[in-house]
Amino acid sequence: xxxxxxxxxxxxxxxxxxxxxxxxxxxxxxxxxxxxxxxxxxxxxxxxxxxxxxxxxxxxxxxxxxxxxxxxxxxxxxxxxxxxxxxxxxxxxxxxxxxxxxxxxxxxxxxxxxxxxxxxxxxxxxxxxxxxxxxxxxxxxxxxxxxxxxxxxxxxxxxxxxxxxxxxxxxxxxxxxxxxxxxxxxxxxxxxxxxxxxxx
Amino acid sequence: xxxxxxxxxxxxxxxxxxxxxxxxxxxxxxxxxxxxxxxxxxxxxxxxxxxxxxxxxxxxxxxxxxxxxxxxxxxxxxxxxxxxxxxxxxxxxxxxxxxxxxxxxxxxxxxxxxxxxxxxxxxxxxxxxxxxxxxxxxxxxxxxxxxxxxxxxxxxxxxxxxxxxxxxxxxxxxxxxxxxxxxxxxxxxxxxxxxxxxxxxxxxxxxxxxxxxxxxxxxxxxxxxxxxxxxxxxxxxxxxxxxxxxxxxxxxxxxxxxxxxxxxxxxxxxxxxxxxxxxxxxxxxxxxxxxxxxxxxxxxxxxxxxxxxxxxxxxxxxxxxx
Numbered sequence: 411x412x413x414x415x416x417x418x419x420x421x422x423x424x425x426x427x428x429x430x431x432x433x434x435x436x437x438x439x440x441x442x443x444x445x446x447x448x449x450x451x452x453x454x455x456x457x458x459x460x461x462x463x464x465x466x467x468x469x470x471x472x473x474x475x476x477x478x479x480x481x482x483x484x485x486x487x488x489x490x491x492x493x494x495x496x497x498x499x500x501x502x503x504x505x506x507x508x509x510x511x512x513x514x515x516x517x518x519x520x521x522x523x524x525x526x527x528x529x530x531x532x533x534x535x536x537x538x539x540x541x542x543x544x545x546x547x548x549x550x551x552x553x554x555x556x557x558x559x560x561x562x563x564x565x566x567x568x569x570x571x572x573x574x575x576x577x578x579x580x581x582x583x584x585x586x587x588x589x590x591x592x593x594x595x596x597x598x599x600x601x602x603x604x605x606x607x608x609x610x
Numbered sequence: 611x612x613x614x615x616x617x618x619x620x621x622x623x624x625x626x627x628x629x630x631x632x633x634x635x636x637x638x639x640x641x642x643x644x645x646x647x648x649x650x651x652x653x654x655x656x657x658x659x660x661x662x663x664x665x666x667x668x669x670x671x672x673x674x675x676x677x678x679x680x681x682x683x684x685x686x687x688x689x690x691x692x693x694x695x696x697x698x699x700x701x702x703x704x705x706x707x708x709x710x711x712x713x714x715x716x717x718x719x720x721x722x723x724x725x726x727x728x729x730x731x732x733x734x735x736x737x738x739x740x741x742x743x744x745x746x747x748x749x750x751x752x753x754x755x756x757x758x759x760x761x762x763x764x765x766x767x768x769x770x771x772x773x774x775x776x777x778x779x780x781x782x783x784x785x786x787x788x789x790x791x792x793x794x795x796x797x798x799x800x801x802x803x804x805x806x807x808x809x810x811x812x813x814x815x816x817x818x819x820x821x822x823x824x825x826x827x828x829x830x831x832x833x834x835x836x837x838x839x840x841x842x843x844x845x846x847x848x849x850x851x852x853x854x855x856x857x858x859x860x861x862x863x864x865x866x867x868x869x870x871x872x873x874x875x876x877x878x879x880x881x882x883x884x885x886x887x888x889x890x891x892x893x894x895x896x897x898x899x900x901x902x903x904x905x906x907x908x909x910x911x912x913x914x915x916x917x918x919x920x921x922x923x924x925x926x927x928x929x930x931x932x
Contacts, residue, residue, distance in 0.1 A: 487641060487655040492927040505641045511650065540651040 426589035481508020616928030778805030786845030870896035
């Protein structure tokens with residue numbers, strides 16, 4: 411696929427409107443699963459999980475009047491790909507930050523895309539190093555399959571079947587200036603293997 | 611370095627590092643500082659889980675060794691300490707043989723301090739493990755310079771309320787025994803690479819010949835050195851030097867070069883006071899200033915652990931294996 415500024419319509423799997431509806435529905439589900447709601451705290455996984463966590467918390471507040479504390483989780487220090495030499499160290503885009511205690515709370519992890527599940531594994535390990543939550547739950551905007559660990563979302567915006575060649579790209583207005591979710595072809599990784607010519 | 615990555619196997623000195631590499635280390639450190647500051651829970655992350663870090667110190671050192679050991683432990687590594695007295699060097703074993711033996715027990719990182727300049731460099735070239743120089747002769751002490759630059763940058767950012775502030779244009783005076791100081795050498799290289807202006811002040815007998823070629827101003831006048839500075843960096847006066855008659859008397863040294871409440875009046879009010887430790891109280895630095903509001907000496911100690919965690923993480927996990 412050629413990358414252009416205006417995405418091709420076929421590649422959009424979620425519009426801004428659908429995203430708003432999904433967040434509303436997820437908030438309702440979170441409220442009905444968490445009664446009383448006031449033990450709930452949210453941790454958004456950086457980078458795009460954080461604005462999503464803020465939006466879900468705002469929606470919960472609109473529906474119940476409860477303002478849940480929201481924090482950020484970086485997970486970079488708990489990744490499992492450093493050991494195999496796959497990790498690329500870059501200067502971090504953000505750091506874990508929250509100023510509440512997780513002991514005996516219900517911690518809702520929020521991320522944009524759930525795929526392999528490795529980020530969520532790292533996030534759970536990180537949270538457990540800060541205390542002992544009563545429960546950990548997971549909310550994701552998109553589940554695109556390709557799981558490598560036995561992890562599932564408790565609250566899901568949209569499920570889409572993808573292959574490892576597909577790249578699910580979540581755009582949020584707080585970071586990208588617009589709300590939408592696209593499925594694009596993964597940018598080609600340069601290798602010595604010549605590409606297969608499908609026409610011949 | 612364009613993508614902000616790391617590609618070195620070892621940390622031997624500041625001299626080889628680019629500004630981008632130094633900045634990457636400084637930018638990697640805050641997340642590690644946060645681990646030590648966790649008020650509840652576990653002050654550890656699993657980045658070096660199951661790795662072996664050997665602290666191999668041929669010269670006496672308590673705080674640097676403890677700092678490296680704590681840094682390794684906060685990264686979940688196993689640690690082993692070796693000192694010259696306990697090593698086989700006293701039985702005549704060569705450096706290479708000792709290192710080969712450390713590697714035979716599968717050490718991943720070897721932190722070395724040695725009295726001879728160049729030893730970490732020679733070892734790094736011939737061995738596969740990650741070598742970190744914790745001070746070699748009068749050559750370099752790179753992690754000290756990095757933690758100092760980190761401390762200055764952190765304090766500057768706090769003071770200005772600007773999280774992006776850099777050391778460009780900052781004025782730093784290094785005062786004392788520059789001649790015998792690898793800390794001074796590494797600091798000059800590091801600060802200059804980050805765009806700061808460095809002035810040296812001390813008795814001419816404790817000032818290396820030709821040091822001005824490093825692009826620093828040299829003066830024996832403390833008032834001149836401290837005018838307009840942002841940082842006053844005091845060096846430890848190694849008292850045994852006096853036996854070699856490198857300065858006439860301790861009293862004269864104190865009169866001319868001690869950083870104290872009176873001499874700090876030469877510097878602007880915002881100027882920070884730093885010292886690599888251990889301090890000779892009321893020799894190079896008065897107790898009043900060392901314990902005063904402008905002193906960030908204990909912040910240096912805390913930051914040392916974070917910087918050493920950042921260095922070990924970058925060397926081991928940064929893809930720098932050959």
